[in-house]
Amino acid sequence: MRLIKKILGKVLYGIAKMISAIMDFFIQLIVNMVVFVGSFFKGCLALMSMGGCLFFLLFANLGLRILMHPMGLSTILFLLAFLMFGGKLAAYLKYIKYIITEFLFNTANYLMDGINYQYKGFNEFKEAYRKAEEDRIREQQQRYYEQQRKWEERFKQQWYQQHHQGGQGAYGGHSRQGSYGQGFINPNVEFKNKYERSCDIIGVPYDADKAQMKSAYRKKAKEYHPDLSKAPNATEIFQEISAAYEFLSDEHIQRYKNI
Known part of the structure; x- marks a missing residue:
């Protein structure tokens, strides 16, 4: 019985690695396609802005024929929809890949070595992914706000130095030269x-x-x-x-x- 569990665990582990590799390929393919489609539309817009009237004279007829053709219009609409939702699709596939592969890896390790690995249910990995994403976003926000705080501190120090170096009056106080004088912050x-x-x-x-x-x-x-x-x-x-x-x-x- 123990041998059968180990064999089954190895099979599941291999399946999990295969699923992970396949989904990584499709996720990267979608990301590359979104980047390519976005670059294509940006290039078209740049060409239109540079070409002006000449662009319309040369390509307006071709563009109308493409839009009037059912296949051409469908392709344009598909590319626009893909550009809008491709990123969300890639993010959702990352989520699916994580919970499926982590569940299979956990189950495989549990079957191969039930002593050192605790079996976890499928829904636990959904919660783990959500928590990991929240922690990642929170860490990014903290890093950004820390950078902002340092920037503001440097800014205050610069103003403080300007205030004390250039704002000293003849009597040792701070001279104020109007509402926007050198010594006024x-x-x-x-x-x-x-x-x-x-x-x-x-x-x-x-x-x-x-x-x-x-x-x-x-x-x-x-x-x-x-x-x-x-x-x-x-x-x-x-x-x-x-x-x-x-x-x-x-x-x-x-x-x-x-x-």
């Missing part, structure tokens, strides 16, 4: 700088409204999503973009306009 300066830096991160002008910010955020977030981008620091950039958009709330937009 505007309480809104730090907020203004952080607001404008957040706008720079998501790529919008400082007078942009919430709709413009939302559109720019979605574009940037899709470009640097960890499941889609091949950039080595995509996760950090994505987290920075998310934090910047979160800071650009309706309240902060109104406060910036009132400065």
